[in-house]
Amino acid sequence: MSIDQNNQVSEADQLAAMFNEIGAGHLTERMDIVITSATKEEIVATMPVAGNTQVYGLLHGGASVVLAETLGSLMAALHAGSDKQVVGVDINATHHRAAKEGLVTGTCRTLHVGRTLVVSEIVVADEAGRRVCTSRITCLVKE
Template sequence: MDLGPGMGMEGTLLSLMGIVVKEAAPERIVATMPVKGNTQPYGLLHGGASCVLAESLGSIGSALHAAAYGKVAVGVDINATHHRAVRDGLVTGVATPIYLGRTTTSYEVVITDERDKRVCTARITCQLIQAPPGS
């Protein structure tokens, strides 16, 4: 999926973790991530991997929203609650906005397993800043 200028995924953490963006608009961002390769030593989905998925989705939505103001988005806060363990398959993250402003955005990200059971709930806040020269 082409997410616009500066949003290429090749060589990014998203591609390294196998995250695939399925839908992207400021109002809703959806992506999947494999559990395999993103686990902790006990073979369970790593909580940090869930945070990467959540921050990625919130950042993508924030960047798409920020573009309307000629700005870029940078993450300033994330928190996550891990509800249940996952050992295999894919997880799906869905980000929806809590607040879309001219200087900040906040998204709730719900991550579920293949049985549609909630794995993690996260909230990410981004600051919208002027785009650096040459970006």
């Protein structure tokens, strides 16, 4: 958490804390996804490999997609505003390499923000900064 010269917590940290609170009791909590920073430009979260693996001990591809959809949906919600709902309508993922241990970090940035659609790209990287997965999600903004 970052604190400025006036002992104020940054907006990015405040949003991250709010998103973590909203995720309590849901899939994000069960997968131990933690939002570390959130702005309209970028949302970042971590997720442990342990507990999110397939039978060979590698990070499950579906876990990477859950991380990506979580970040993309939060990004769309930030852009849509509190008076609208967002739902994912399309997601894809390319898995580049395996992760066997530690944390992976997902970084979400928008590709397009429109009146009814928000499209984001999420890069999931291992602790060495190597790309594990690239995902793209399209969310519909509803009244």
